[in-house]
Amino acid sequence: MVQVALEGEWKLGRAWPRPEKVLGELASGADLRKVQFSSEGLTGWDSALLVFIQGVRRLLKERDVAFDETGLPAGVRRLLSLAAALPAQDDSFAADDEESLLGRIGSASLEAVWTGRDVLEFLGEVILSSVSLLRGKVAFRVADLALYLQEAGAQALPIVSLISFLIGIILAFVGGTQLERFGATIFVADLVAVAMVRELAPMMTAIVLAGRTGAAYAAQLGTMVVNEEIDAFRALRVPVIGFLVLPRLIALSLMVPLLALYADFMGIVGGALVALVTMDISLLQFFEQAQKAVTPFSFVLGLIKAMVYGSLVAFAGTYQGIRCGRSAAAVGAATTSAVVASIVMIVVASAITTIVYDVLGW
Secondary structure, X not given: OEEEEXXXXXXXXXXXXXXXXXXXXXXXXXXXOEEEEEEEEEEEEOHHHHHHHHHHHHHHHHOOXXXXXXXXXXHHHHHHHHHHHOOOOOOHHHHHHXXXXXXXXXXXXXXXXXXXXXXXXXXXXXXXXXXXXXXXXXXOOHHHHHHHHHHHOHHHHHHHHHHHHHHHHHXXXXXHHHHHHHOOHHHHHHHHHHHHHHHHHHHHHHHHHHHHHXXXXXXXXXXXXXXXXXXXXXXXXXXXXXXXXXXXXXXXXXXXXXXXHHHHHHHHHHHHHHHXXXXXXXXXXXXXXXXXXXXXXXXXXXXXXXXXXXXXXXXXXXXXXXXXXXXXXXXXXXXXXXXXXXXXXXXXXXXXXXXXXXHHOO
């Protein structure tokens, strides 16, 4: 029989020997058949002692060595009895619950189908509310619409100005470097003007508003879901889609084209400054060449894209907000999902509209 003397304070935060090390030292010095403890020198203990004793008891059981707990404090003995009364934890269920590859594919497919169905349902509600709005059966406060127009329009001017101006500078630098090899630097005006008007200005404006306004829509509506304000609207028979979603959708659908038109101008100005400083092209030459390259119809095509992008951003933000869970973490997840979904839909819509324009010869 071997006796283990416990002394001092056995509490969390202190360094104590591992049960394997103690048992190894005990087994090396004698024929280990039984282990008992002495706690006369113990001045204090907490769960650290219990963890150590449990480890020792487990190792002794594996080696068929008797475990004598009579020398332990009464509180430790009671906790050990409670622990022994509980059923043993079996980790085998973790492996059994793991889905196979085919199961994971099936679960992902079902989730995609349910999400698609939910999106179509939300889209149908938006369309029906839009029709009711045209008939005058759905009303929202004009003050709310004015506020959303200001948030999505005037308050977004600084960031849109900066991004579009820098995009114009980048296009002019990259294009000018390549065109300079052929002595055709004057055509940098065509490159900047066409790229900004038809593609980059609408796309970059929509992406900026996806991170700025679309995320705000998701956070606002998600917070209303958490605070049960949406439930209160439904209890009062207030049309949630018409009162909360439609004004946001209208605001972004109107403001993104206007901001894109402004971004066209800022991008061309940025390209003109680069041409003036690095290529010795006067502002008059640059703008005359840009005017030849871009027709009024090109602006119309860009504005159509911008309106589509704005509608998609508003749809993604409001959908994620309305379908948000009822926790703070769900609001954050909805905001992130709104931004990601908006950017993906913008890129996909850009590809589709570009192909359609090319097929139609526009």
